[in-house]
Amino acid sequence: MDEKGAAFVTLDHPQTRNALSDELLDDLLGALEEAQRDEAVRVVVLSSSHDRIFSSGGNLKAFADVRAAITKYAGLYRFPRLFRLIGALGKPVICAANGDALAGAFGLALACDLVIAKESVRFGCPEINVGVFPFMISALIYRNIGRMKANELMMLGELISAREAHDLGIVNAVVPDEEFDEAVVRWAHKVAAKSPLLMKLGKDAINATRDLALHEALDVLQAQLALAFTTEDMAEGVSAFQEKRQPNWQMR
Secondary structure: OOOOOEEEEEEOOHHHOOOEOHHHHHHHHHHHHHHHHOOOOOEEEEEEOOOOEEEOOEOHHHHOOOOOHHHHHHHOOHHHHHHHHHHHOOOOEEEEEOOEEEOHHHHHHHHOOEEEEEOOOEEEOHHHHHOOOOHHHHHHHHHHOOHHHHHHHHHHOOOEEHHHHHHOOOOOEEEOHHHHHHHHHHHHHHHHOOOHHHHHHHHHHHHHHOOOOHHHHHHHHHHHHHHHHOOHHHHHHHHHHHOOOOOOOOOO
16 A cells, blocks of 8 residues: 555466466455455555456366366355455445456456556457356446447457447546556545545445435435535535645544
């Protein structure tokens, strides 16, 4: 974590192109849970140590090994647990896509709150080309991309560029490769400068209401706004704006 409260979590199994093995997923879950507990962390940034691949997705070797089907099924809980944890983390998560985000990692990017991509990277779910379907990430794809394009990605298995992903609204910013690291830090610090308490209340509200019917969502949001009115940070933010100064967040 840096001095601004940005925690950088790096996928670091380059020998497997950061395949989402049980071991890597356990490490990632542990890092996110630690960031969730640490009150000093205001934003989490996910990136990769690989020079070209953010992650190649699910571990194909594990898909085809000789373990019993029930054993493989038992290990699949890690994916829904990871996606739920990101949604419920209470802190923004930025996917810094410094390499190709493929298959399950495409879903990981879609689960994040913000996505910044190098201009050279690609996204997609090529699993169908090797006889696998992107089951675990299809719900995320359908929640972020229109039906026909979602079907095209999942059924043809072709990759899209960072620019195409931006046009689809699933990438916030596409950055020239040589400017990427600086841009990621800049975005992380912008997010970290906001009230951590109001950010948590807002992210919790999004997580709770995204799949609710409108009338149910409005009831939850009304209650969450009423709770926000009781915080010192809301009053401090308004006062700082009126007084033309930087806010001093109290986190209460």
